[in-house]
Amino acid sequence: MDNDLIICAARGEKTERSPVWVMRQAGRILPEYRAIRSSISGFKELVETPDLAAEVTVQPVDILGTDSAIIFSDILVIPEAMGLPYEMKEGIGPRFPEVVQSDSDIDRLNVAEGGELKYVYDAIAETKRRLAGRVPVIGFAGAPFTIFCYMIEGKGSKTFSEARKWLHSNPIGSHKLLEKITQSTINYLKLQVEAGVSLYQVFDSWAGVLSKPLYEEFCMPYLNRISEEVNSVPNIVFAKGAHFSTQDLMESSYNAVGLDWTMNPVEVRKFSNTKTLQGNLDPTVLYGDDALVVQKTKEMLTSFKGGAHIANLGHGVYPDTDWKKVKLFIDTIKSSQN
Amino acid sequence: MDNDLIICAARGEKTERSPVWVMRQAGRILPEYRAIRSSISGFKELVETPDLAAEVTVQPVDILGTDSAIIFSDILVIPEAMGLPYEMKEGIGPRFPEVVQSDSDIDRLNVAEGGELKYVYDAIAETKRRLAGRVPVIGFAGAPFTIFCYMIEGKGSKTFSEARKWLHSNPIGSHKLLEKITQSTINYLKLQVEAGVSLYQVFDSWAGVLSKPLYEEFCMPYLNRISEEVNSVPNIVFAKGAHFSTQDLMESSYNAVGLDWTMNPVEVRKFSNTKTLQGNLDPTVLYGDDALVVQKTKEMLTSFKGGAHIANLGHGVYPDTDWKKVKLFIDTIKSSQN
Numbered sequence: 217m218d219n220d221l222i223i224c225a226a227r228g229e230k231t232e233r234s235p236v237w238v239m240r241q242a243g244r245i246l247p248e249y250r251a252i253r254s255s256i257s258g259f260k261e262l263v264e265t266p267d268l269a270a271e272v273t274v275q276p277v278d279i280l281g282t283d284s285a286i287i288f289s290d291i292l293v294i295p296e297a298m299g300l301p302y303e304m305k306e307g308i309g310p311r312f313p314e315v316v317q318s319d320s321d322i323d324r325l326n327v328a329e330g331g332e333l334k335y336v337y338d339a340i341a342e343t344k345r346r347l348a349g350r351v352p353v354i355g356f357a358g359a360p361f362t363i364f365c366y367m368i369e370g371k372g373s374k375t376f377s378e379a380r381k382w383l384h385s386n387p388i389g390s391h392k393l394l395e396k397i398t399q400s401t402i403n404y405l406k407l408q409v410e411a412g413v414s415l416y417q418v419f420d421s422w423a424g425v426l427s428k429p430l431y432e433e434f435c436m437p438y439l440n441r442i443s444e445e446v447n448s449v450p451n452i453v454f455a456k457g458a459h460f461s462t463q464d465l466m467e468s469s470y471n472a473v474g475l476d477w478t479m480n481p482v483e484v485r486k487f488s489n490t491k492t493l494q495g496n497l498d499p500t501v502l503y504g505d506d507a508l509v510v511q512k513t514k515e516m517l518t519s520f521k522g523g524a525h526i527a528n529l530g531h532g533v534y535p536d537t538d539w540k541k542v543k544l545f546i547d548t549i550k551s552s553q554n
Numbered sequence: 555m556d557n558d559l560i561i562c563a564a565r566g567e568k569t570e571r572s573p574v575w576v577m578r579q580a581g582r583i584l585p586e587y588r589a590i591r592s593s594i595s596g597f598k599e600l601v602e603t604p605d606l607a608a609e610v611t612v613q614p615v616d617i618l619g620t621d622s623a624i625i626f627s628d629i630l631v632i633p634e635a636m637g638l639p640y641e642m643k644e645g646i647g648p649r650f651p652e653v654v655q656s657d658s659d660i661d662r663l664n665v666a667e668g669g670e671l672k673y674v675y676d677a678i679a680e681t682k683r684r685l686a687g688r689v690p691v692i693g694f695a696g697a698p699f700t701i702f703c704y705m706i707e708g709k710g711s712k713t714f715s716e717a718r719k720w721l722h723s724n725p726i727g728s729h730k731l732l733e734k735i736t737q738s739t740i741n742y743l744k745l746q747v748e749a750g751v752s753l754y755q756v757f758d759s760w761a762g763v764l765s766k767p768l769y770e771e772f773c774m775p776y777l778n779r780i781s782e783e784v785n786s787v788p789n790i791v792f793a794k795g796a797h798f799s800t801q802d803l804m805e806s807s808y809n810a811v812g813l814d815w816t817m818n819p820v821e822v823r824k825f826s827n828t829k830t831l832q833g834n835l836d837p838t839v840l841y842g843d844d845a846l847v848v849q850k851t852k853e854m855l856t857s858f859k860g861g862a863h864i865a866n867l868g869h870g871v872y873p874d875t876d877w878k879k880v881k882l883f884i885d886t887i888k889s890s891q892n
Contacts, residue, residue: 374712377872380838384846424762424795427816427836457762459797460816478765478798498765500718508722534715 424457
């Protein structure tokens with residue numbers, strides 16, 4: 217690998233500078249992405265066509281100069297592989313025509329073997345061919361609780377109160393569903409590694425609607441199981457909003473912990489200075505002028521001193537961000553020394 | 555006042571038990587509310603008709619036995635009084651036909667004198683007549699940043715990225731708008747106190763999309779100004795999701811700090827044990843069976859030991875909650891001793 221900075225940093229090694237990638241870097245911020253996206257029928261066609269998925273995966277490496285590619289896909293391929301297909305509604309978001317409403321619905325779901333998602337592994341292999349060793353490819357999956365939220369609610373929500381209702385009113389059924397999701401995710405990530413990803417991130421996008429006791433009971437054991445069973449490459453856990461479980465995450469079996477923009481790296485380092493941290497510029501800083509972007513990026517880098525760091529935003533880049541500001545963020549990091 | 559437990563607790567006095575009220579207690583959980591709501595044209599008619607607003611304000615005192623009433627209204631009456639009217643779309647939420655898009659839009663906005671909202675003070679006076687001293691009435695307003703979010707975005711959002719963009723790309727304009735909102739809110743709350751509220755709460759519903767530096771710059775000064783200028787009755791600040799600013803809130807000029815369900819009262823007490831805390835049962839616990847509601851409510855009470863406490867949920871009660879579970883929550887608190 218020509219540039220293995222992110223792998224070294226994920227392993228906790230000292231690197232001459234922080235490697236950088238951006239959540240949602242392959243996506244609507246790039247005109248080159250939008251050109252491809254508008255030439256096809258929909259989001260799912262892009263996810264399911266390895267050549268196209270590989271093309272948009274490589275774009276940010278070429279255009280923005282990121283230190284890694286992250287495979288273009290969606291966390292909702294897992295519920296689909298389990299028997300609950302999703303639709304992606306343009307400008308609205310994901311929708312599940314059917315949702316889990318009862319224990320018998322859970323019984324009818326498969327544990328995904330992983331083979332259902334061949335298009336993802338093909339896209340990874342094609343991406344690797346195109347990158348030819350320039351930078352590593354990151355794989356990913358949704359955390360079991362976040363997938364659970366979608367399978368119960370069928371779409372995004374501010375509170376995910378239906379999903380949280382399940383945890384309180386049917387904890388046994390909830391664990392049963394989380395088990396099935398976890399096993400499916402393990403199978404899926406193992407095949408991503410086999411296809412060539414050099415590290416992977418688990419996204420717990422809706423962690424923030426829980427609390428410490430619920431996160432301990434319904435999330436941490438499943439997150440740790442994934443990490444322990446898919447352990448041949450380094451990994452990152454990003455539990456957005458889970459400020460209450462910072463200590464548990466810092467004591468987890470993941471190599472790196474991603475921080476959202478509301479978290480203070482200095483405070484988080486107090487729990488462990490051997491764990492790699494990732495993050496966490498507020499993505500709305502990229503709406504500011506160049507001077508602000510440079511200043512806040514440098515402040516962010518300083519706030520992570522004292523341990524290994526992978527630079528990133530604290531949330532997926534917002535689609536209406538000027539890609540030149542993203543490049544400025546990346547260039548600022550690449551020209552800074554640790 | 556027959557029952558002034560909540561005023562005593564808000565002032566930090568030791569009370570024989572924690573007083574209790576519930577955010578959104580006057581609302582869709584009660585069949586009696588839904589009966590009134592379905593007999594009229596819309597939500598705003600209810601807010602703007604003092605007799606009806608008073609009726610639904612008193613309902614939870616009669617039916618659920620709360621230790622206080624909170625005036626039935628909406629935080630969005632302030633932008634309306636400033637010249638930006640809102641609509642309430644059934645089953646969707648608030649919508650502003652016009653939003654703030656430029657500095658000149660800010661210049662055109664009024665500072666509300668408060669007199670524009672006579673219907674609120676009339677509803678407070680009518681509520682007091684109906685309560686006849688049984689329990690106090692709580693007034694409220696939105697925090698300046700939360701109102702700012704709505705005035706910029708025109709509706710709810712998961713990220714409020716447009717509002718956050720303003721903070722970074724136009725901090726001077728942002729402060730100008732926040733100033734106008736703050737002064738309007740002070741005028742409004744002073745008239746609520748004059749009309750008879752015994753304490754008031756400031757709701758910073760969207761605090762959680764910020765970070766400590768932004769909260770320090772764009773929120774705390776305005777929150778503190780409100781508290782310092784409207785200081786003849788006790789007050790509560792509820793900054794949902796602002797885990798990063800717990801210390802600033804605990805050092806603020808408010809008598810009481812409301813905690814959302816993701817916060818740990820034991821940790822928060824470490825910043826001050828003279829400040830009253832409010833909260834914070836996870837509202838989705840009320841979807842559980844009776845045994846779970848009683849158990850989790852008692853655990854919640856225990857977690858607040860060590861200082862003055864006002865019992866509440868950690869978020870507004872979800873509209874599909876069985877009101878009998880809310881009553882069980884309240885009864886459990888009322889039968890517990892401090």
